[in-house]
Amino acid sequence: MQLFSKIILFTAISFLKVNAQKTEIKVNAPFLPLGMINIAAEKSLSNKFSLQTEAFISPWKSFGGKNLQIYMGTLEGRYYFKEVMKGWYVGAYGSIAAYNLQKWNYINAETVLNEDGSPQILADGSIRVTERYQKGLAFILGISGGYHFTINEKLGLDVYAGVGTSQSIYRGYYKDNNERYDVATEWNKSGEIIPTRGGLMLTYKLN
Numbered sequence: 001m002q003l004f005s006k007i008i009l010f011t012a013i014s015f016l017k018v019n020a021q022k023t024e025i026k027v028n029a030p031f032l033p034l035g036m037i038n039i040a041a042e043k044s045l046s047n048k049f050s051l052q053t054e055a056f057i058s059p060w061k062s063f064g065g066k067n068l069q070i071y072m073g074t075l076e077g078r079y080y081f082k083e084v085m086k087g088w089y090v091g092a093y094g095s096i097a098a099y100n101l102q103k104w105n106y107i108n109a110e111t112v113l114n115e116d117g118s119p120q121i122l123a124d125g126s127i128r129v130t131e132r133y134q135k136g137l138a139f140i141l142g143i144s145g146g147y148h149f150t151i152n153e154k155l156g157l158d159v160y161a162g163v164g165t166s167q168s169i170y171r172g173y174y175k176d177n178n179e180r181y182d183v184a185t186e187w188n189k190s191g192e193i194i195p196t197r198g199g200l201m202l203t204y205k206l207n
Contacts, residue, residue, distance in 0.1 A: 021044045021084075022043065022044040022050075022084060022085055022205065022207065023041065023042070023043050023044075023205070023206040023207050024041070024042045024043075024085060024156070024203045024204060024205050024206065025039070025040070025041050025203070025204050025206060026039065026040040026041070026042065026158060026201040026202065026203045026204070027039050027040075027201060027202055028040075028056075028199040028200065028201050029199075029200055029201070029202050030199055030200055031056075031199065034063075035058075035059070035060065036056070036057065036058045036059075036060075037055070037056070037057045038054070038055070038056045038057075038199060038201075039054070039055055040052055040053065040054040040055070040201065041053055041054075042078075042085065042203075044084040044085065045084075046084070047083060047084055048079055048080050048081075048083070048084060049077065049078065049079055049080075049084065050077075050078045050080070050084050050085065051075070051076070051077055051078070052074075052075070052076045052077075052078060052091075053073075053074070053075055053076075054073070054074040054075075054076065054197075055072070055073055055074075056070060056071075056072040056073075056074070056097075056197075057070070057071055057072075058070040058071075061100070066101070066102050066107065066131075066133075067100050067101045067102050067133040067175075068101050068102075069099060069100040069101060070097055070098075070099045070101060071097065071098045071099070072095055072096070072097035072098075072099075072138075073095065073096055073097075074093050074094070074095040074140075074197065075093065075094055075095075076091045076092070076093035076094075076144060077091055077092055077093070078090070078091040078144075079091065080148070085148050085156070085203075085205075086148055086150060087147065087148060088145075088146075088147050089145065089146060089147070089148065090143070090144070090145045091143065091144040091145070091146075091162075092141075092142070092143055092144070093140075093141075093142055093143075093144055093162060093164070093197070094139075094140065094141050094142075095138075095139075095140040095142075095164075095196065095197070096137070096138070096139055096140070097137065097138040097140070098136075098137055099134070099135070099136060099137075099138060099170075100133065100134075100135045101133060101134065102131060102132070102133045102134070103134055104194075106131065106132045106133065106134070107131075108131070109129050109130055109131045110129065110130070110131075110132070111127055111128070111129050112128040112129070112130060112174070112181075128176075130174050130175050130176040130177075131174075131175040131176075132172055132173065132174060132175060132181055133172070133173055133175055134168075134170040134171065134172050134173070135170060135171050135173070136168050136169050136170025136171060136187070136188075137168065137169055137170070138166050138167070138168045139166070139167045139168075140164045140165065140166045140167075140196050141164050141165055142162045142163055142164020142165065142196055142197075143162065143163065143164065144160055144161065144162030144163075144197065145160065145161065145162075146158060146159050146160025146161065147159050147160075148203070153205070154204055154205050155202070155203065155204060155205075156202075156203040156205070157200060157201070157202060157203065158200070158201040158203050159199075159200050159201075160197070160198060160199065160201070161195065161197070161198035162195070162196055162197040162198060163193065163194065163195050163196065164193070164194075164196045165191065165192070165193050166191065166192055166193075166194055166196060167189075167190075167191045168188075168189065168190045168191070169187040169188070169189055170187065170188050170190070171184075171187065171188065172188060
């Protein structure tokens with residue numbers, strides 16, 4: 001995952017070096033107190049269109065007792081109804097993410113069952129109950145929308161949200177012993193439509 005985060009950072013730096021009319025760098029303020037990093041760079045392509053590259057890093061192997069380690073890169077095209085980096089906009093984006101987390105439908109601990117459907121019994125005579133987590137890759141395509149506020153000549157706020165289809169390959173593990181709970185020999189596959197991005201970004205205009 002360290003290699004994946006370096007690739008994201010290199011892409012963002014390379015993106016900043018491309019000449020364009022306007023350039024903004026951004027940080028997602030609500031994630032900072034949680035120890036998560038969500039940064040972006042947006043460049044204008046014309047008076048209405050822009051391109052944004054974005055990185056999201058959640059380094060937490062355990063957050064509130066839950067696995068929440070995510071490394072995600074996003075590329076988004078935006079159309080502004082008024083003027084680039086001002087007012088309302090819509091966009092389309094693609095993301096790739098490497099993760100070690102507990103999916104939303106695996107948050108609660110569950111009884112572990114034997115093949116015949118009976119509960120597994122531990123050595124002390126208690127029923128085995130544990131949470132599950134997943135490691136894998138996700139590929140996301142989605143649509144977004146938001147509003148870009150102007151504070152002054154340099155500063156602004158970018159409020160946005162996006163929903164998309166997330167297609168994943170992953171392996172599932174029991175949390176109490178880190179052994180696989182799934183029956184797939186290699187990878188499981190899943191697909192769902194979920195919110196995949198959003199926030200309040202503080203923006204700074206470079207030019």
